[in-house]
Amino acid sequence: MMNYSTSNIISKRLFSASQTINKAGCSIVQPVHHVETYRKRLLSDRNDILKVEENDIKSHRYKPLDVRPDRLINHYYNSVQPDLLLMAYEHEPEVVPGVKKVHVDNLANPYHINISRSKVYGKTAPYLDRHPVTPMNIPELLDVNVICMANQIKDNRYGHITAKAILQQITNNKPQTLRVKHASPKSGLRYGNQIGGHVNLKGFDKSQFLLTLNEIVLPKNEEFKGLQEHQVDHNGALILYLSEDDTANFPEIFANRDLWSDVYGLIVNIRTTSQDPAYAKMLVSGLGFPFHTTRPVKEFKRV
Amino acid sequence: MFKSTRSLKQTASTTLSNLELGLIVKRLPLVTKSLSSYEQNYYAYKQEIYDRMALNFPKEYYFPSGSMKTIEFENVQPKTASIAQLTKHDGKIVYPNGKPELNYYGRDMNEKHEVILVEEVKEELAKQNAKMGDAKKNAGDEYVKFNDRITESDLKKDYQQLDRSLENDLYLVIKNNKSQNEKWGFPKFKAGEALQNNKNVSLDELALKELYQVGGENMQLWTISKTPAKLLDNTLYFKNVIFSGNFKSEDASIEYKWLNKKELKDILDKEYYEEMEYLLS
Numbered sequence: 001m002m003n004y005s006t007s008n009i010i011s012k013r014l015f016s017a018s019q020t021i022n023k024a025g026c027s028i029v030q031p032v033h034h035v036e037t038y039r040k041r042l043l044s045d046r047n048d049i050l051k052v053e054e055n056d057i058k059s060h061r062y063k064p065l066d067v068r069p070d071r072l073i074n075h076y077y078n079s080v081q082p083d084l085l086l087m088a089y090e091h092e093p094e095v096v097p098g099v100k101k102v103h104v105d106n107l108a109n110p111y112h113i114n115i116s117r118s119k120v121y122g123k124t125a126p127y128l129d130r131h132p133v134t135p136m137n138i139p140e141l142l143d144v145n146v147i148c149m150a151n152q153i154k155d156n157r158y159g160h161i162t163a164k165a166i167l168q169q170i171t172n173n174k175p176q177t178l179r180v181k182h183a184s185p186k187s188g189l190r191y192g193n194q195i196g197g198h199v200n201l202k203g204f205d206k207s208q209f210l211l212t213l214n215e216i217v218l219p220k221n222e223e224f225k226g227l228q229e230h231q232v233d234h235n236g237a238l239i240l241y242l243s244e245d246d247t248a249n250f251p252e253i254f255a256n257r258d259l260w261s262d263v264y265g266l267i268v269n270i271r272t273t274s275q276d277p278a279y280a281k282m283l284v285s286g287l288g289f290p291f292h293t294t295r296p297v298k299e300f301k302r303v
Numbered sequence: 304m305f306k307s308t309r310s311l312k313q314t315a316s317t318t319l320s321n322l323e324l325g326l327i328v329k330r331l332p333l334v335t336k337s338l339s340s341y342e343q344n345y346y347a348y349k350q351e352i353y354d355r356m357a358l359n360f361p362k363e364y365y366f367p368s369g370s371m372k373t374i375e376f377e378n379v380q381p382k383t384a385s386i387a388q389l390t391k392h393d394g395k396i397v398y399p400n401g402k403p404e405l406n407y408y409g410r411d412m413n414e415k416h417e418v419i420l421v422e423e424v425k426e427e428l429a430k431q432n433a434k435m436g437d438a439k440k441n442a443g444d445e446y447v448k449f450n451d452r453i454t455e456s457d458l459k460k461d462y463q464q465l466d467r468s469l470e471n472d473l474y475l476v477i478k479n480n481k482s483q484n485e486k487w488g489f490p491k492f493k494a495g496e497a498l499q500n501n502k503n504v505s506l507d508e509l510a511l512k513e514l515y516q517v518g519g520e521n522m523q524l525w526t527i528s529k530t531p532a533k534l535l536d537n538t539l540y541f542k543n544v545i546f547s548g549n550f551k552s553e554d555a556s557i558e559y560k561w562l563n564k565k566e567l568k569d570i571l572d573k574e575y576y577e578e579m580e581y582l583l584s
Binding site: 057062063064066067068069071074075078079082083086087089165174 | 331332335336338342346349350352353356358364472527528530532542582584
């Protein structure tokens, strides 16, 4: 057997030592790689300001939310939050995992191999995990979404302007346009048609809207006895459907009722961080909204 | 925050015979807290930012073009330089305080949009013409007058009334003068006999019953939770809120006061207050 020193051998696959000696030490020609394409406009720092978050004062979307003392939030931190901790106390608390979205194969016909999966009959929306309420985890108000839709858009195709004006007057916010997502031949609407507006309320405007709703608008309705318990969502949101008369009772519209030829109803979505409808009800009632039960609360079906 | 070790030790010695039921009855604050100078400045600063970042007053929405009211409104507004003119004579204009940054409407970004209403101008003109000497006094009568934050009971230091210390929570404390060395504290009752008489009544309801016997039934109370908020010296404390009415005892030897957190610190025992402090707000 020949004994080669390891320094001479570059690879075991080489059969002759002369092959390595003849090779150049380094390549003179630069290696040609593939060309990397990039968009030049993404590299410019012109639009860096758009990457700043909305609550930063540098952002072009910045809007100060704490412009004056907020009595609803003061009340929440002073008395509702400590009370909620006591009310939601449980002995030996456990984390109840929420049901994830379920798909079950339709086994009605085994010969259909590529059949599309059908949903389970009933609710299959994912449920939130239910954590025990701790000082770190007390239910809180997130924000309020208000939607206003024009009723008879077929007769009055500029109704969406009125709907947005109503929102702007009531909420002191610039509304976003609401467009048709699913066209239907019955209504004569097409995909993308404007039908109204929607507003996401935060900060002082949120509290102001809830206070006027609770203290001025709802008490004017003679039929109103209280919110229904089943209006609370399983995701901790409370959805209110206000009629046209309720909308007309907002002081901004009530003062100049003759100016408004058309007034439309509102959909108010009060979003909270609670993971259970019971906690959401505790929170909203703690903030001053009366509740009235006509029937026992129906437990959401956990599939 | 939670001192669980102490309460665990005490549970060993508690029995039904010596169990006591306590009540923390509070009145919620009726007005918002008055602001410190720092808070006032903070809110004023935020409001200024809000105003100058806001869009201009939407004139077209309230005043349709071509109407007499629109012309009146436009005549009253202070005149601003047009952007077209400013850009045309860009190099020739001298800005002594530096070149201002203008927004879409030609308004300086550091200033808010001030709108002058026609009615205000007319009112001022009418006053000048009439030369009313006491115009300010008459104008003041039209506006809403706010009530004072300090009430009569505050000035008299009447601790038995509920319309005092409006900014803070008020808590009911009781002192029984029948026995000597009795101290001020939250109302509490022995549960032994009451438990035997009312067997299907929960502890929080029993505590309420006992309080009604002492303080009359004209109080409208609401128990926050059936779970007690505190266990201290064989006493289970339940939290309650009073909405209306007041404590009225027929027994003359029982004294009562409605006090806020600061005043409780002076009147209660130091150890007792330190145990209960985290429950108060």
